[in-house]
Amino acid sequence: MCGIIGVIGTQEAAQEAYLGLTALQHRGQDAAGILTQDENGLHCVKSLGLAENLTKNPAVNQLLGSTAIGHARYSTIGSGDILEVQPFLVNYPYGIGLVHNGNLVNPYSLSRELRDEKSRHLLTHSDSEVILNYLADGIARARKDKVNGPLEFADVIDSVKGIHGKCVGSYSVVSLIADSGIVAFRDPNGIRPLIWGKKKGTLPTGEAHCFASESAALSLNGYEIIRSLRPGEVIYIDKNGKIFEKVITDKPHRPCMFEWVYFASPVSIMDDIPVYSARIEFGKKLAVKVAKILKEKDLWPDVVAPVPDTSRTAALSIAESLGVPYREVMIKNRYIKRTFIMESQQQRKKAISVKLAPVLSEIKGKTVLLVDDSIVRGNTSKQIIEHARAAGAKKVIFVSTCPPLKEPCFYGIDFPSKEELIASSQSIPEVEKELGADALIYMDIEGLVESLKSAGGANKKFDRPCMACLDGNYPTDISESSELTKARIKDRKRSGESHSKKSVNRIGEGGGF
Numbered sequence: 027m028c029g030i031i032g033v034i035g036t037q038e039a040a041q042e043a044y045l046g047l048t049a050l051q052h053r054g055q056d057a058a059g060i061l062t063q064d065e066n067g068l069h070c071v072k073s074l075g076l077a078e079n080l081t082k083n084p085a086v087n088q089l090l091g092s093t094a095i096g097h098a099r100y101s102t103i104g105s106g107d108i109l110e111v112q113p114f115l116v117n118y119p120y121g122i123g124l125v126h127n128g129n130l131v132n133p134y135s136l137s138r139e140l141r142d143e144k145s146r147h148l149l150t151h152s153d154s155e156v157i158l159n160y161l162a163d164g165i166a167r168a169r170k171d172k173v174n175g176p177l178e179f180a181d182v183i184d185s186v187k188g189i190h191g192k193c194v195g196s197y198s199v200v201s202l203i204a205d206s207g208i209v210a211f212r213d214p215n216g217i218r219p220l221i222w223g224k225k226k227g228t229l230p231t232g233e234a235h236c237f238a239s240e241s242a243a244l245s246l247n248g249y250e251i252i253r254s255l256r257p258g259e260v261i262y263i264d265k266n267g268k269i270f271e272k273v274i275t276d277k278p279h280r281p282c283m284f285e286w287v288y289f290a291s292p293v294s295i296m297d298d299i300p301v302y303s304a305r306i307e308f309g310k311k312l313a314v315k316v317a318k319i320l321k322e323k324d325l326w327p328d329v330v331a332p333v334p335d336t337s338r339t340a341a342l343s344i345a346e347s348l349g350v351p352y353r354e355v356m357i358k359n360r361y362i363k364r365t366f367i368m369e370s371q372q373q374r375k376k377a378i379s380v381k382l383a384p385v386l387s388e389i390k391g392k393t394v395l396l397v398d399d400s401i402v403r404g405n406t407s408k409q410i411i412e413h414a415r416a417a418g419a420k421k422v423i424f425v426s427t428c429p430p431l432k433e434p435c436f437y438g439i440d441f442p443s444k445e446e447l448i449a450s451s452q453s454i455p456e457v458e459k460e461l462g463a464d465a466l467i468y469m470d471i472e473g474l475v476e477s478l479k480s481a482g483g484a485n486k487k488f489d490r491p492c493m494a495c496l497d498g499n500y501p502t503d504i505s506e507s508s509e510l511t512k513a514r515i516k517d518r519k520r521s522g523e524s525h526s527k528k529s530v531n532r533i534g535e536g537g538g539f
Contacts, residue, residue, distance in 0.1 A: 042236070056099045067204075208262070258483070297486075308340045308477050311474075390417060
């Protein structure tokens with residue numbers, strides 16, 4: 027999972043890309059980069075860590091021009107080399123830069139094909155570089171009889187069709203093509219988000235355009251939201267501001283449900299469903315189930331509290347629906363990164379113990395209903411329950427807005443193996459016992475679907491999101507996933523060992539192999 031942005035038609039392209047990355051920082055904290063173009067060529071600055079570290083590099087002043095792309099990285103796999111940080115760039119044809127959010131399921135076979143059949147040797151372990159090379163190769167082949175002419179939309183379409191035919195998995199992509207314009211496209215199922223906006227700008231049409239992972243990045247820069255890209259859609263905006271649009275595949279739209287559950291900012295709108303509204307609906311739907319179960323158990327909360335920050339909206343909704351006071355009883359240390367997207371299991375365990383501090387006066391002697399967005403490995407949930415009991419809670423009820431996670435994700439979320447998921451081989455009562463809760467209540471799958479439908483209303487454009495991690499119904503072929511899983515687990519172990527010995531950050535694309 028990463029955050030991507032691309033802008034064209036503004037003299038503050040680099041500044042807007044940077045602001046956009048700060049709005050998308052929750053999507054990735056491992057590394058960041060920005061690529062721009064002006065009359066003197068392409069300019070790129072990358073850094074490890076947060077986007078703000080880009081400003082510490084003196085070369086940031088060279089990020090000039092009216093076109094830019096940027097990337098905030100969440101690493102699922104990769105090395106610690108700065109070469110792994112996006113944007114990636116090839117010099118032929120034209121000069122093409124690319125940023126990518128998602129994961130390919132089949133990067134190894136594609137890497138071998140690029141090397142053996144196309145003489146393209148990759149410089150990184152990132153599947154984003156795989157996509158970039160197929161994009162460049164496809165455009166070059168489409169233009170083999172059009173020497174020195176301008177890039178045509180037909181060339182882009184031919185190339186992206188090739189990518190759709192070979193690249194299996196999730197990918198939302200924004201590409202800067204030198205002296206030509208910006209290309210944006212989604213995978214055939216539209217698994218990862220990509221939103222398009224416009225405002226007044228410097229293009230000959232008087233407009234500027236922006237593509238980003240979330241609408242929050244558009245709004246911060248003053249762009250009016252046009253819409254989300256459709257699954258399998260390609261949009262090309264050339265240097266004159268002319269817009270070309272085409273959907274080149276026809277497959278079911280299966281956006282990742284985890285975007286609304288966990289990753290996305292509550293101020294964003296994704297695929298026409300407001301994230302905040304979705305989480306309100308999660309709370310309403312859960313409250314009905316919670317009330318029924320707790321009455322059967324003769325157990326009722328004195329307070330409802332979120333596990334900050336993502337579950338705050340749903341917790342408010344549950345409290346209102348149950349008529350129980352809402353309280354903030356766990357205070358987050360904002361200097362600790364989101365533990366789910368930290369690089370290693372060892373890091374996560376250390377961070378959890380200092381991440382949340384209980385408010386003793388609001389917990390002691392009370393039955394506390396804690397709401398979290400999801401339960402993945404169970405480490406965070408177990409320690410939070412222990413903290414609540416240590417603070418004097420009489421009873422602890424734990425509620426998850428996400429149904430039990432039972433299957434691995436191959437599309438950009440970092441749980442590559444089934445074995446690490448606490449609910450994969452245990453029943454809900456067994457998980458409840460392991461976590462130490464007096465009651466454990468999950469959202470059910472249909473409740474999740476109905477909540478998204480209610481939040482989207484008439485604007486909702488898909489029947490069911492991707493919920494493969496819940497039900498094993500993967501929207502793509504996953505026959506090559508075992509090789510990817512082994513590599514991700516191996517890299518994670520290597521990363522954890524390296525971090526414990528050297529205290530260095532691991533990077534590697536949120537989309538890597």
